[in-house]
Amino acid sequence: MTVTALADIIRTQAEILETSLPRHAYTDYHGDKSLSIARSKLLEACDKLNHLVTGPIECSKTDVMGIAQGHRVHAALQYVCHFRLASHIPADGTPVAYEEAARAAGVDTSQCTRVLQLLMTYHIFREPGTRIVAHNRNSRVLLDEDTGAAVEWLTQESLRSSAFFTEARAKGRRWSTGGSGGGGGGVGVGVGSQQRQATTTAASAALNIAVEDLDRPAFGFLTQPQHGATSETSMKADRYARAMAGMAKRKQLSPEHLVSGFAWSALPAGATVVDVGGGSGHCSRAVAACHPRLRFVVQDTNAALAEEEEEDEVDVVADDDDRLRREKGEKAEKEASVRFVTYDFFTPQTVAGDVYLLRRILHHYSDQDAVRILQAQLCAVRKKPGARIVVMDNIAIHSGTLSTLEERKTRTLDIAMMALFNSVERDLEDWKELFHKADPGLKLVNVTKPLGSALAVMELRLE
């Protein structure tokens, strides 16, 4: 396509957006599919245009040399997060002298200025006058506790794991056998199960090399600080929990898609939704806000949740030998419908539920471990007729199915999973195979992908 043909697309789609949506609210298309498509076409054309007029070694944002230097920007962002620079700049957009911001953060003025000035070229912060800095809408998101934690986690543990990505592969780890190097073009999109069987343990992920002496699965390192935890590992686990809540604030990962992607209203009043690995409970809260007739049990191993634990007020699966059901008092009935329980999802599920929700859990694990998690939930599903498992996760797509920009997001996630956890994104056939492995009677009865959602909702029933 020519530069002018792309420019025409840009003009047409930009006009659609500009006439229909307020300025700076181009993501707020409220489920209007035509506006969502116009925006997607606009972004895609901009990306292609950028690529077309940029040379391959120009060191811009999108050419090979520019991409190879992306870690400098990540380093700058890491610095800003680490020294909490955003919090020393007025949130209302009033500028402050670099010197003042640096003094408040306890850092060197020259360093701080250079870091901020690089980020400004990426539209993060702005310099409205000489030697002053102010927030813009991009930098202001760092002030949000959860989003700030997400950016910090991405530029700390996640960035470190990426630095050791190839080293982990080269050390006789995943896909390094068979002479095909890194798995060729198949990485991440519909990676066949045979290839996936070559997966080594989650304890040999790149993050394990990045973190000295880390000999257990990296996911555990990120999320489970309670055994002999130092304050640093506790802080990291807290940050990870907040980062996950921050990720969910992105439009495509918003819990609103969970609310619209499943027939919650079809569940009977008082039905229990067990949010397995539910983190800080942000998903349960979002559904509870729209369906107050339902009850929610958020389960996680994260010690950060233990403070809110109210295990005694949760129904547990009745067992013939050892009756575990506990009384729940009237007081509990009146209290909030979202409760927290410490639980390890590799162990048999004991909470009696109508829906077991696994949102953004299974894609962190190899097939072997994902099967163990599903089987642990099936222990409870088998005891309650009609109970089901709802998996909300990414379904990997085949090349060319989506726009390049959308495809880029899912492929980036796939590489993140490989670097952090030695896990993989699955296509629909892979998912079905996984469910079958957990139990041949476990059937995928419905799949939906709400508009604008990166994740699909897969409903499973035991036949």
Ligand SMILES: C[S@@+](CC[C@H](N)C(=O)[O-])C[C@H]1O[C@@H](n2cnc3c(N)ncnc32)[C@H](O)[C@@H]1O
């Ligand atoms: C990627 S986050 C997903 C959080 C939430 N479900 C969501 O969709 O945003 C994974 C969650 O699993 C929790 N987790 C990790 N290992 C666990 C385990 N063995 N048992 C229970 N929860 C675990 C983590 O603490 C974290 O909150």
